[in-house]
Amino acid sequence: MLVVSEIDLYYGASQALRKVDVVAEKGKVTCILGRNGVGKSSLARAITGRHPIRGGTIMWEDKGISSMGPADRARAGIAYVPQGREVFSQLTVQENLYTGYAPLKRSQRNINPEIFDLFPVLKSMLKRRGGDLSGGQQQQLAIARALITRPRLLVLDEPTEGIQPSIIKDIQNVISILRQQGDMAIVLVEQYFDFARALADNYAVMDRGEVILSGRGDEMVEEDVRRHMTV
Numbered sequence: 001m002l003v004v005s006e007i008d009l010y011y012g013a014s015q016a017l018r019k020v021d022v023v024a025e026k027g028k029v030t031c032i033l034g035r036n037g038v039g040k041s042s043l044a045r046a047i048t049g050r051h052p053i054r055g056g057t058i059m060w061e062d063k064g065i066s067s068m069g070p071a072d073r074a075r076a077g078i079a080y081v082p083q084g085r086e087v088f089s090q091l092t093v094q095e096n097l098y099t100g101y102a103p104l105k106r107s108q109r110n111i112n113p114e115i116f117d118l119f120p121v122l123k124s125m126l127k128r129r130g131g132d133l134s135g136g137q138q139q140q141l142a143i144a145r146a147l148i149t150r151p152r153l154l155v156l157d158e159p160t161e162g163i164q165p166s167i168i169k170d171i172q173n174v175i176s177i178l179r180q181q182g183d184m185a186i187v188l189v190e191q192y193f194d195f196a197r198a199l200a201d202n203y204a205v206m207d208r209g210e211v212i213l214s215g216r217g218d219e220m221v222e223e224d225v226r227r228h229m230t231v
């Protein structure tokens with residue numbers, strides 16, 4: 001279980017997170033919602049170790065991880081699919097997937113065939129350069145690369161951003177399958193309400209660096225949430 005308690009995060013003098021609490025359990029999807037610039041990506045960066053926190057604690061599987069760097073968190077089973085995907089455009093799909101080996105022991109460095117069951121399109125594109133893939137295919141590659149690290153916590157930052165509806169549906173199916181398998185906690189940062197509602201077991205809505213609304217996904221009131229998502 002991931003337990004984020006009262007974290008503060010700053011960029012210089014500017015505070016981006018204020019006493020944020022979030023919990024993510026295995027076999028469940030926790031959705032982080034809110035409009036642009038409210039701190040969702042900052043929370044994802046804090047969890048994955050991309051940006052230090054200045055106050056509060058982050059516990060993962062009962063250990064404090066706040067002072068661990070991103071590589072150690074990856075070794076602790078935390079994977080990150082960043083906003084904008086960050087696929088290596090000059091590397092092939094296969095080489096991009098191999099970058100997911102970094103936190104693994106040598107004996108674990110192989111691609112589980114399930115990855116290609118989840119993303120069949122990638123199998124036929126292994127020799128293509130990352131930069132030649134469509135936005136949706138790059139998003140699938142970024143998720144596959146994260147899954148190669150065999151995560152127990154998967155943090156996805158706006159996986160639907162700029163993606164065509166048919167691929168959004170595919171990504172939704174993949175996240176449902178991962179949830180059903182039950183051994184992974186999933187934190188999903190999302191701006192697309194219907195996608196979030198379809199997947200959320202729990203949700204938290206952010207505004208100006210704070211969590212202002214949270215609860216169970218099946219109790220999410222569309223009007224209340226949407227009020228904090230439109231400008």
Ligand SMILES: Nc1ncnc2c1ncn2[C@@H]1O[C@H](COP(=O)(O)OP(=O)(O)OP(=O)(O)O)[C@@H](O)[C@H]1O
Nearest residue numbers: 011014016034035036037038039040041042043083
């Ligand atoms: N590297 C940075 N340096 C300074 N300020 C930053 C930096 N990254 C984000 N911010 C600021 O921190 C605040 C929170 O940004 P963050 O990216 O976490 O929001 P967000 O909810 O993820 O928005 P978006 O959906 O646009 O990514 C914003 O005011 C943003 O301008």
